[in-house]
């Protein structure tokens with residue numbers, strides 16, 4: 665009897681220990697880019713460990729698949745990807761190398777945010793990567809749109825809550841708080857951009873199209889010939905013509921690209937200025953959150 669009691673007691677103690685360690689184990693979340701990481705952190709707070717792969721100062725279309733990234737994915741409970749082919753050049757080889765079935769497409773720990781939005785700039789013809797266009801599924805740079813981010817935060821909260829029931833309510837609460845913060849900041853950003861009177865800009869790559877379309881600003885032409893393809897001499901002349909005719913005041917260049925070509929256009933089109941902007945969290949030291957990135961873009965329009 666005594667022995668049996670000891671056995672039952674021992675089993676109970678073990679079960680309690682197991683539960684306690686389970687409660688303490690935080691979810692390991694890997695986000696493919698610094699923007700997706702920032703969005704997940706808004707929702708996860710301190711309840712999950714969030715790490716990222718691509719740095720904000722790197723062109724997310726082209727990244728070297730390092731073994732250290734595979735290690736991150738091997739131990740991940742959840743992979744949150746941008747999708748829409750943004751990571752197609754490097755993520756598939758990382759997930760293959762990680763040997764963690766959870767984080768493969770279709771797995772319980774795989775969340776593709778691009779699949780949850782209606783993308784803009786969908787090509788009218790069938791494209792392959794061999795043709796050089798890096799946006800074959802439409803524009804993947806949706807994290808530059810504060811409103812889409814706010815909607816997506818709710819989806820992230822839903823998935824985190826499924827994987828970590830204990831913090832389900834906390835995740836949802838943070839996503840709702842993020843959404844209401846964005847809703848209130850949008851009014852200020854809209855009013856300030858409206859005040860600048862800038863209705864058209866030129867960008868190097870179509871990275872800012874979601875931002876621009878959210879604030880009703882047009883980009884009649886890009887400096888790139890097509891997404892991922894540098895301009896030809898003829899295309900530069902065409903861009904200069906548009907800049908002159910449309911009296912473009914501002915050319916925006918992602919800060920991992922050279923401003924040389926934009927500077928040349930501005931020289932030929934009086935009244936046009938060039939700004940090198942961070943298009944992602946951590947692309948500049950002071951851009952720590954998604955709000956910081958939007959704020960920086962609004963200030964650039966304001967000439968600050």
Ligand SMILES: [Zn+2]
Pocket residue numbers: 725798799804805869870871891
């Ligand atoms: Zn792109």
